[in-house]
Amino acid sequence: MQSYLSTNFTADEVHNAIKDMKGLAAPGPDGLPALFYHNYWDIVGKDVTEAVLNVLNKEENPDRYNNTHICLIPKIKNPITPSDYRPISLCNVIFKIITKTIANRLKPILPNIISHNQSAFVQDRLITDNTLVAFEIFNYFKHTNRKKGFVGIKTDMAKAYDRVEWNFLRATLEAMGFPQHLTNTILQCVTTVQFSILINGNPSTPFRPQRGLRQGDPLSPFLFIICADVLSGLITQAKNKQLIHGVKVANGAPEITHLLFADDSLFFCRATKQEATNVRNIILDYQRASGQLVNMQKSEIIFSKMVPNEVKVEVNHILPMTRVDHFSKYLGMPTDIGRSKQQIFNYIKDRVWKKLKGWKEKNLSYAGRGTLLKAVIQAIPTYIMSCFLLPKGLCKQIESMTSNFWWGSNTDKKKLHWINWKKMCKNKTQGGYGFRNTCMFNEALLAKQGWRIATQPDSLVAKVYKAKYFPKCQFMEAKNGNMLSYTWRSILHARWILQKGCFWTIGNGESVNIWKDSWLPKQNGFKVWSTQQGYTRYNLVKDLINPATNQWNQNLIHQIFLPFEANQILQLPLVEPNSKDELVWSGTKDGLYTVKSGYHAAMEWNHLRHNQVSSNAIATDLTWQNLWKLKIPPKHATLIWRILNHSLPVRSSLSSKGIQCNPTCPRCNTSLETIDHVFMQCEWAKVVWFGSPMTIHFNTTDRHQSFSEWLSTMLKTKNQECMAPIAALTYHIWRARNLLVFQDKNVPVMCVVQQAISSSIEYQTLGHPHRLPMCAAATQPRGNNTNWTPPPRNSLKLNVDAHPCGDGRWGLGMVLRTEEGKCVGAKTVVVSGLSDILDGEALGLNVAIDFAQSLGNTQVIIELDSTSIVDAVKQRNFNHFYSGRIARRGRAFLDNNPNVSINWVRRTGNQAADFLAKWALTEPNKTWVNSTPLCIIDIIHKDISLCNFVH
The missing domain is CATH 3.30.420.10 (Ribonuclease H-like superfamily/Ribonuclease H)
Structure with missing residues (x-):
């Protein structure tokens, strides 16, 4: 670690730091956002890099870059005192490049120096790791019959970042073995800050703090967990001296004394006066050294099932916190999951309803509503769904509310849903609109937890689950049983996704069962079809490998397996015979499971399982792919999507659904208003198409091709330059029709044509984000050799x-x-x-x-x-x-x-x-x-x- 951290910082590291920053994040006092540096890196990059490296490598004082505005964000509805605000630091981007470069250097070593009990800001650790372990402990508290039970303590640190003492930070960095010059640089970045508070947008008189870390500085989270690791070390030291004893949820499970997520802390010990006193003394020692302060009013304490009441009173006297039967929430999740899951999770539906109620769908196009619903509403339950299986009824209610908003329905009025929700949840390239199926997305999120348990056996959560639920087998073979926590039942419910989409790549063959595991890549699943009959002594794949040559035992394989399977096995490369077998996910290019790939795979399998055949024969997958590739306004693409799905509210369609209206065209009043009539058969529409720069002529006598078929053909055969004006004309014909029907406005033909041309050109010129010059510079240039070139001499x-x-x-x-x-x-x-x-x-x-x-x-x-x-x-x-x-x-x-x-x-x-x-x-x-x-x-x-x- 010393040599790694002592190496001089490089220009590439500085460049990577600025690339990682969000372009339009709030700027600091100099007013320049990261986007400025992105776009003009070829001009300012050299000077910025030199300035940053002077600070990092030569210990130059960064104070001239270290002016910071503080923006106060209210934590409650009517804030009164300073504690009711959350201070967010707005640093200059040059300063953030300095600290981001240091943070990037620290990131890969944090997993090695930070305790496994800390899951915040550490690579390959998630907030849900702590949540899942905590819920197993809560489940144990609920069901254990041990009279000498346990106590759980949830502490709330008051203004945790703001209270960190700088001397304590320096001592911690030095104790962890950080090089002196890096420690000095970090402390300079922390201590030379000058704050100005933004009051009604205007900065106050500058002042210098005496302690604390900034929320908004990329380095602060890492420094905070480094300091918090001292608390973790004190607890672990006390456990090793048997001054406190943690909770073991099963034989062979790790002993859990504490769980940390940044400043959210859980402590566990036996429910005795002595151990409670020891925990209190550790917390007090940490407070005195670090400057941290536990808010006793917001901290809570719980006891396991059989702890006598007099013991509870004694322990509570030593730890004067609010005593509760169970914590109401831990890291934002409910901790007591009873029989009525609908009642427990109903607050999610209330949050969705509250959001939707505050929006006015009338002011948004269908494309705008879709973006808002996907980005905000469908994201609300994501965190909870990553640990819990939500009731299907609740998922359906959330989907119903989402669908109602998209189609414009509310409590006052009902509107037709022209396309069912199942179709809307299909991938856009399959004719759907890409909304999420909530139940299936819930399972894909839970499968992610299963994947982490299966592929990271050394993680704390995997060790806890293995000891309790599958001590003698692998995760994929774990069975249901008694006294299961709801989180574990939820993960097991989603495991089918992994069982169907994962297989093993062979290293030494010691972990893979020939007959039960998936390890042979082929079209229909990954398990062998040959039977074990007569070959019971061959169980693991390693039994098929010749240990002397590290090659497949060809004679044995031909003897045991069907011919086509034998050939497939012999082609599997044994290139790393001493490495472990590895579970891989077939749905991604790198073999790692992602929620997105798991969701799409689950949707596809569900689609095939129910033998669902698309009823839309006009639009093929190629049609949909080309539609959504077009660089056109989303509202234009959405209208074409609705036309291809026959879901426009033309009068003939409304009439067929029982709505009382005149079914004839509002322009010509002679023909039924159908989609074909509105866009290609009405004389007015034909004049629009012919009057456009493309001079498209629709033959009135040719009724063999519908407008949907024509659009589908265009999408399959025409390029971007041709389709953009077609989409614009289609949109503005429909817009003119609506102005006529609802506002009695008759838009002239040439106005429609002009509006279509203008909107198309405007989107093409202004609708795309700037391409960053630095992105090209970051890419490794490829060779320009188009022909074979000879090698050098000899x-x-x-x-x-x-x-x-x-x-x-x-x-x-x-x-x-x-x-x-x-x-x-x-x-x-x-x-x-x-x-x-x-x-x-x-x-x-x-x-x-x-x-x-x-x-x-x-x-x-x-x-x-x-x-x-x-x-x-x-x-x-x-x-x-x-x-x-x-x-x-x-x-x-x-x-x-x-x-x-x-x-x-x-x-x-x-x-x-x-x-x-x-x-x-x-x-x-x-x-x-x-x-x-x-x-x-x-x-x-x-x-x-x-x-x-x-x-």
């Missing part, structure tokens, strides 16, 4: 490619050439069982590495046209599939063999390997030494001629 170049051959097989081709372009080796390989092109490209690299190894100490350059594989190897950013394992092997090989390098090449410079990969089925698994395959002679000669031309 070197060889090995070009590699993969090509799908159909029926699950892949061809690999590689060509080895000298500096003169002469082919001195080539190879074709056919493999099967790979799931995608990335695995094929990675396996090609694997074979290429073996090829390079056989060449001894020769300088070899391996070239691939897969940016993903090359970037993974060079940047050490590996996915968790087999391709990632192979890339890791490639990186390790390069580290140990400096004579071999790997580069990316354009496909046009990799034609020989590409053709050989395609040729692999014709001549599979063949090697050419000091000769050229006949099939690529012309390509080799062409590459040589182009090289000669260039030189």
Whole structure:
């Protein structure tokens, strides 16, 4: 850690810090937001970087950048005293670049120096980790029959950030082993601040504080948890000396004495006078040293089930806090989940209703309502749903309220819902509008917790759950039982998503059961179809691996498995025989589960399970994809979506649904007002289309194609430049129709055309965010070689490619050439069982590495046209599939063999390997030494001629 933290900061670290900042976050006293630096980094970047590095590397005083405005945010409705406000610091962006750079340096080491009991601001730890562990303890409190029970203490720190003593901060950093120069720099950033309070928008007289950390400084959260770790250390020290004893929810479970989330603290000990006194003394010692102060009025204390009342009184006297039967909430979540889940979680519906009640849907387009509902309303229950399974009835009520708002219904009036909610929740590329199915999203969030338990067994929450619920098996095989907490039942309810979408990649094969686990990538699930009958002594995948060679036992595998499964197993690369088996998620490119991918997978599986077939034959998936790719105003796209879904309230449709109205067109009063009539058959509409710059002419006699079909055809065949004005004209024809119906305004044809042209041009020129110049600079420039280029003198170049051959097989081709372009080796390989092109490209690299190894100490350059594989190897950013394992092997090989390098090449410079990969089925698994395959002679000669031309 010392050497890592002592290294000088670099310009790249400064650049990464500014990139991480939100462009339009509130600026500091200089008035310049981060967006200014984003857009003009090519101009100011050099000077800013130099100024920041002077502070970070040369300990220059940052006080000239350290003026800060304080914005007071009310915590209650009618604030009176200063404590009723939350002070937010508005720092200058240059200062935030300094502290953000330090914070980025600290981020990767925090998991190693901060206790597992702290889950705030630490990489790979979530707020829900503490929540889940706490709820298991609360469940234990509720059901344990131990008379010598436990006490739980929830403390509230008063103005936690503002009370941190600077001397204590320095002592803590030094005790943790921070280098002296970094400690000095951090303290300078903290202590040289000058505050001005914003009063009615105007800054007050500046003043300097004597202690405290700023809320709004990127470094402050990390410094706070570093200080709080002292409290964690004191508690742990007392536990080790057996001065206090924590709660163990099951045999083998970790002993929990405390849980911290920033300044939210939970403490647990035995319900005795001595242990309560010890906890109180620890808290008092920490308060005296750090400056922190526990607010006794807001702190609470609870006891486990069988603790006698006289003991409760004694302990409560030592810890004078409010005694309650259960904490009302912990980290914003209810702690006592009874039988009536609807009653417990009903407050979520009330919050949704309160939000919707304050909005006026009339002032918003359907697209605007959709954005607001997705960003605000559907986000309200997300936090609770990440730990609890909400009742289906409650989910339906929330969806009903959301749907009513979108269609314009309220308590005073009802409006038709032209499309059912199930269709609205489909992905936009499948004809839906992308609203979330609340129940399915709830399960996807809970599956995330299951994923973390399965893949992070060393985390505190995983250890607690394993000891209590599945001590003798893996998470995927855990069974239901008695005395389960509601959080655990919720996670088990959503586990089917992981069981259906996860599989194991094989390392040493010690964790994967051949017959029960999912580990064989194929089309229909990941479990083997062969039976274990007669092979009971073979249980784990490691039993199929020859320990002497670290290769598959081919004879045994052909003996046990069906032929196609045997072939698939033998193609799985055993590139890391000493590594652990790894559970991966099939729904993402990196193999890590995300809520988004889990939700879409669950929706798709649910769709297939119910055999739902789209009733809209006009619009295909390609239609929807092209519609939502268009760079047009969302309200234009939403109108086209409604037309394609036949959901516009034209008079004929209203009449068919029993609404009393005149079904004829309000313009011509001769024909039924249908969607086709409004947009293409009415004489007025035809004049609009013909009068536009595109001069579109609809044939009145041709009634074989509806307007929906015409739009669908246009979306499939026309480009952005053509579709943008079509969408604009469609929108303004409908707008003119509504002005006529509801306001009796007759908009002239040319006004409609002009409005459509203006809105389309305006959106194209003003509707897109600025492209940041710095983004281009941050991207690694690729080589400009469009043709094959020879290697340096005394070197060889090995070009590699993969090509799908159909029926699950892949061809690999590689060509080895000298500096003169002469082919001195080539190879074709056919493999099967790979799931995608990335695995094929990675396996090609694997074979290429073996090829390079056989060449001894020769300088070899391996070239691939897969940016993903090359970037993974060079940047050490590996996915968790087999391709990632192979890339890791490639990186390790390069580290140990400096004579071999790997580069990316354009496909046009990799034609020989590409053709050989395609040729692999014709001549599979063949090697050419000091000769050229006949099939690529012309390509080799062409590459040589182009090289000669260039030189």
